[in-house]
Amino acid sequence: MKERLAKIREEILEQIRSCKSLEGLNEVRVGALGKKGALTEILKGMKDVEPAERPRVGQMVNEVRAELERALESEKEKLENALQEVRLKSEVIDVTLPAKKNQVGHRHPNTIVQEEVERIFVGMGYEVVEGPEVEKDYYNFEALNTPKGHPARDEQDTFYINGEIVLRTQTSPVQVRTMEKGKLPIRMIAPGRVYRADEVDATHSPVFHQIEGLVIDKNITFADLKGTLAEFARELFGEETKVKFRPHHFPFTEPSAEVDVSCFKCGGKGCRFCKGSGWIEILGCGMVHPKVLSMSGIDPEEYSGFAFGVGLERITLLKYEIDDMRLLYENDARFLKQF
């Protein structure tokens, strides 16, 4: 009995070792442990064994059985691993083949810049507001200290609908509309389209965008204007950006300034973008003119404020190194997909 058992064990272990496939292994398992398997047969022969011997023999059989099961299991794992390896090898792909993209569309570069500017100012507590593009002469000029006959009107090449209604030449009328509402303090920006009668060429467009900013409160100072715009420039162009305020003139601010930022291409050393100067002009600003405050019903003795206007296209062209403004309005897919 014992010898028989040992022989069966040897035979089956040998079969397991020489097995080449999962199916073969399964056959071995059935042949050994199945209903008609060799071990089962031995157990069936237990009745011929001395009763006193039975527990010992039973234990031997069980040990062999357990050993065989372990061997089967380990061989199965081995075979499965081998099989998986083969499959994985057959599944190798060329990972450098082209990606399958969802063909997501692209945002207009103007909008990317506008959203960036909005994000910065909203973070500083500004509300984003809108105003009409077809605007009353009063809001576009008169209320901004630019009465009829003022030279600034000619400089802006206004499109007129009639004597009283124009296409706004600037986003500044939104200042007046906001002030007129009488809710103080004010911190707002107003992005939008503006119009000037310039023929279309590489650097001009009769339709373009500005972003107006306005802050009105008690004790607003020129220093606050400087600090706010310096902060804005750093956010938009990078932490290292320096700003320079140059005196200028606008009818609706006094004092007024033009603001240059250190060239964000060369860092101020001078390059073709800044025409060698190291500085790039980006916006106009100033302290809101007392007359403008009064006309909008705000007492200039009590309140002060500052305003600024950024040319959106100017920043877009500079930031993305776009050399022709017409590209912004042609909507060539090959242009748009670069943003």
Next chain:
Amino acid sequence: MNTALSWIKAYVPGLSCTDQEYCDAMTLSGTKVEGYVRTDKNLEKIVIGQIERIDRHPDADKLVVCQVNIGTETIQIVTGAPNVEVGNKVPVVLDGGKVAGGHDGGPLPEDGIAIKAGKLRGVVSNGMMCSIEELGSSREMYPEAPENGIYIFPQDAPIGADAVEELGLRDTVFEYEITNNRVDCYSILGIAREAAATFRKPFVPPAVTVHDNGEDVHDYVSVEVKDTDLCSRYCARVCKNIKIAPSPRWMQRRLAAAGIRPINNLVDITNYVMAEYGQPMHAFNLDTVAGHKIIVRRAKDGDVFQTLDGQMRKLDSEVLMICDAEKEIGIAGIMGGENSKITDDVTCVLFEAATFNGPNIRKSAKRIGMRTDASSIFEKGLDPVNAAAAIDRACQLIEELGCGEVVGGMVDVCQPIKPLRRIKFEPDRINRFLGTQIEVDEMLATFERLELEYDSQTGEILIPSFRQDLEGFADIAEEVARFYGYDRIPTTLPSGEATTGRISFAERLEQKARDIAEYCGFSQAMTFSFESPRVFDKLQIEQDSPLRRTVTISNPLGEDYSIMRTVPLNGILTSLAFNYNRRNKDVKLYELCKIYLPKALPLTELPEERTQFVLGFYGEGDFFTMKGVVEEYLEHVGMRKRPVYDPKAGRPYLHPGRQADIVYEDTQIGYLGELHPRTAQQYGIGTKAYVAVLDMPCIVEKATFDRKYEGIAKYPAVSRDISMVVPREILAGQIEAILAQRGGKILESFSLFDIYEGSQIKEGFKSIAYTLTFRAKDRTLEEADVSAAMRKILNGLEHLGIELRQ
């Protein structure tokens, strides 16, 4: 405005700085320097030499060999110039020197042209004699220079001296951008005053004293101003025994640097005074002034007048004219007349320095179509005090330059000059306003340098007549700020009550529109808001359509840009066509743009501006691709009910059988469809194209970003497929309306999985199949629940003539 630095320095003698320092400091104090060029750029080692001998070149007919005395030695130079003679004094570039350009006067090379000793046809040449073009200038500016030849100095020029210095080219020309409020700075004296204040040096304007001949000008001329509203001051002086000659070199050089071509002493003096004082002047030939009388009055409508450039000009009753006793002799502030112009034989000159109404001059110049140097200055509105100062300066120069004899006195017809403006000096308020702590003394010192007098008795600042731009407190604060230095003002952030930054709901909806359109493959376009009225024809829009009632620009850039759009499609279609013509495949574009709808015409109140979300594409995809984008958007802005698609929209620019109005909760919120082939052809899009438009104000009404979590279904769903034979004219939308309406609460969803029309279906019918999914939130559905719902649905479908397919 261009000005030589040497002219500024003449009135700010203490000024000493590099060009760059000057540029930076002036810009930071408010006189913006646009750029500057050195007039001696690339002019190196150039001296005055005298030609002592000229020999023929042994091997070249067109060359000569000159021995030139350059002071320290005599050198040999070979030249091909035709105009040199023994004894001439000429500019000579020595070996190793440089000139600015070639003798042809073409564009100047950036680095100039280096000159080296060498041989010309075998003969040694140790330098080069120069033409005015090679020195970087032109005969325009140096009228005495010969055409096509070497520049010849006057005989008194010192041999061996710096030729560049002698030519007045050791200078820098600055170009300024002057803002329109600073009329006073359109002049040398104005800029010099600013420069003096900027560099804190004394300002020394020219001392003007006129030596006259003792006669009285009133014996020569009288002046009558009829339209005093357009002419607040008219000054006239007379000079006689005029001797026309070239003006002196110093004057020619200053004018040339300012870009004004020297002509003769008389013309040059008026130009010189215009540049120096910012006061345009005019000189009439007094002998042509009938009755020796000047009358200033408006022209008559339809008058025609010949200006001194020979052109005939049409006038109207708003144009101010200078007339004599019989006729018009000049357009005030714009240009003189042919009939009174100065000719070389003039003997007696009438000078005019006047102050005209700025806006009137601007408008007149525009209407007549001639904007002259004079009109562009007059239109800014000049200081009447300056007119008298300028005319005296001109007379002084006439006398000093030996150009003529000055008749004593001035005819001065002047409206009362306003008293000096007084502005309260509030130093504390200025500091509070600027955020600074500038000392009172520093402020007062600034005022003094700017010639703003401080009256310590009243605590007021007296504003001189040339500073009309200073009107109140803020202007005074600016004067303090710009001379203190904007860069020295601290940087702070506004204090005070905190405010909440926000963007409006409408703007958030637009952002979402951009996001969804882009996820769906559409790129953002931007197009002009104005377009051609022919757009309506291109879009086949009916002649009497209200869409043809537009906001129209009265002065457009051309008809193509003359109306504000009322239909949002033209921009996107034009852009699609642009891409199609460039063979870009599968182009998908969207735009968020406005349409401008007049409430009444002619426009009395502002039009309604409605933002439109416009999508358009050609290439891969179809009507349902576009419909999918629309529904993605509506779902993402909380419009989760099923929109109704009305196929009877009848828009003429869309395919009659492939278009629909989009209706949401009984409101039409937009439309979509395939472009009508006729429209596609009009735009030159040679393939099927699809568009969709959503009216954003409607979306704002219906949309919400509020969401509530509804839970994930816990109980199993039951699905049923129904396959129907449907009369062809029945729309899926009608079937779906019945499913939604009759399925009850337990109908969770339905989806179409098959639609077929063809051989196995009887004529006039189509087959449609849906999967319906039923589920209850609170229990497992029983067979009976589903059967009851299905019965109701089938009942409803039968009413539409729909049969279940067996």
